[in-house]
Amino acid sequence: MMGLTQFALNSIAALWLQFPVQPPAASSIAESVDHVYYFLTGVTVFFTVLIFSIIFYFAIKYRRRPGKPYQPETHTSLFLELSWTIIPSLICVVIFVWSSSLFVRNNRPPANSREIFVIGKQWMWHIQHPEGPREIDALHVPVGENIKLTMTSQDVIHGFYIPAFRVKKDVLPGRYTSVWFKANRTGVYHLFCSQYCGTNHSEMIGWVYVMNPTDFAAWLAQGEQSESLAQQGARLFTQLGCDSCHNAAASSTGPSLAGIYSKPEKLADGTTRVVDDSFLRQAILTPSTIHVAGYPQIMPTFSGQVDEEQILQLIAYVKSLGAQERTNGQ
């Protein structure tokens, strides 16, 4: 008899484990997002139970009974109408303010983030670390460090989604989008494509490995890929002949790129734009749309000659020039 009870209990426990209700929470924002989720669940349960109870109560109390005289009355109540307009509105205001402030915070990457690049293509995730290592359908990150992913797609729209971190952002062709997170628990977590992208959309999945900083450093150092992204970019910069115009000589036909990254650049039409990833991408692919003041607009397009990966290498190189400038300045 005891054995049977034990068996039954074990079976129920085993069955229960088949029905998970909570995803792992492994980032600095996961818990705060979950709190909004719990609050919403509380509101949902409260109002559902309220409506269901009232319906059941009225449905039984006022059921039609043969022989019982019934006199229809018309009911209206401005007080009730106003209360069930105003109370839900107030609840919505609370959720909106709370949830939006989290959203704004979760969308602004902290300044000291480690940057990693993501290229989505049918149907794989290509991850590129600035130090050189690249991975397919896997992302290694250190725990406790702010990570900023700069993402683009080589073909259709994809969606970069790590449920355990509660982050998601579409990955678009032709522009950069970004997400940031700080993983706070080591482990292995799902990486999904969340935007339908064609035949093998459901196989465009991978794993995120959250590691101790020492393990991560060891992981970065291993492997034969020793050239950093910026070094690859430098090689490409010479290969494509960019340096024939973009050099430090006073007579150069193109602006020198040293130290321009993240600085405002004056354009011929009088406006200024901060030089960021999107600016550089645009300058490489459609130079005719950017006219830097003081220079002739003669740069040919490199569209079709460089792929998304190489554009990221060039950007990393330009960025590294900025860093050198600052170092020299000091």
Added chain:
Amino acid sequence: MSTTATVENLPNASAEPQVNYLNARYGVKSWLLTVDHKRIGLLYLCTITVMFVVGGIAATMMRINLLEPQGALVEPETYNKLFSTHGLVMVFFFLVPSIPVTLGNFLIPMMIGARDVAFPRLNLLSWYIFATGCLIMLYVVCTGGVDTGWTFYTPFSTTYSTTDVVLAALSIFVAGFSSILTGVNFIVTIHKMRAPGMTWFRLPLFIWSMYASAIIFVLGTPVIAITLLLLGVERLLHVGIFDPALGGDPLLFQHLFWFYSHPAVYIMILPSMGVISELIAAFSRKRIFGYSFVAFSSLAIAIISFLVWGHHMFVSGESIYAGLVFSVLSFLVAIPSAVKVFNWTATLYKGSISYEAPMLYALGFLGLFTIGGLTGLYLASLSTDVHLSGTYFVVAHFHYIMVGAAVMAFMGGIHFWWPKITGHLYPDLWARIAAAIIFIGFNLTFFPQFVLGYLGMPRRYAMYPAEFQALNVLSTAGASVLAVGYIIPFIYLIWSLKYGPVAGPNPFGAKGLEWTTQSPPPTENYLKIPIVTEEAYNYETAPEPEVVRV
């Protein structure tokens, strides 16, 4: 609708068999060339039933496939075509037209005391246009299908998909004209054809909701037509509109698409809200609590629904500030829906409530719409939407609204007016059993999907990690219960056409002009145009219910 009108519009009992719109003329030609709004409503009913079956078969195959993590039935390529077919057929060829073109066509002239809609020939033309759209869609399905999802996101649909995207888009483009013409017809009919004494605030709430959805038809549908046209232009002529490789903007497509497709959600739900108002009033024998609040909330929903499209794009790369604005507007559109739910619930207070099948559907609607509406808040809220968008949580949420609420109301409405439409009663016990099975099957199918979404399972996945299997199996089990629930009414409703007892003019003892004429109504609806002298739902003067139990 005084007592006199009632008597005048009913022929003497000795005059059997009555001449009505069904037996006035016979033959295929009499149906295909009819300009009678009631017959056109039935033509539509047959058409959308066929489309519902097609979409339902696709859904069944999807649910079977999801029994196993690696896919139990088909290859991913086929699965993608199944969910695309399911979405396209169910949204554009069943849900959007469902209540307006069947019950709306049948009831609008009857409820306002008119002999037909304002433009009867245009009405028939609408059906032919719609049927053409259906045929093109069925052709696409039979010749290999389309794999873009019902959302056609670019540049996948314009550059990368190898399926017949242009023809699928064409079918919706064509069917859209049917929506526009129907919308125009309804607006003019409601403005110009009301019987003497039928003032705006004496209109049944069903008419208010049809009016609101007709406005969306007319204002929204041209936008989807233009969007699909641009999609075809880019795909066929490679003009850069949406594909960045050609110089286009992929987000532009999403803005245009959702500018129509979010209001389209309200095209699906507003008419069902109208049906529910009628059912709850009739079966609690009371005037709807807060009539004008319910009426104006329909218009408020129709207007605000055009301003919330960006909430489909919170993670698409649209700016944070756009996200904030669309979030606040999305919360705003929840308020009129809440107002309706509270008013319907309050209508039950001190009523005389009976539980025929239509009322069970109405109460089921209330429950499922409440859950569907409240879970919408999770998606209007920005930080939770980031996690939940594109997952099964969204799938569960919109099925609670579109199937849980809209289809429940459609079924309830069909059951309520079936005796009026056909002149026959169906077996109420079977109908109540079916309503209960649908309610249980629906919750079993879609509630687990809320959990799946929160766990992070993305939608449109032909294969999935093994830890999601148990909940998927539960959902598929529920879907089979749901299928049984849909098949039962199909059988007894067909049965009732021949064997159902004669209904009489007003079997439920309901108020409303349509119940004052014979069942089925004569071709001209009313032998004499009624003169309306009282508010809607004045149950103090209502006749006693005369339901004959089958």
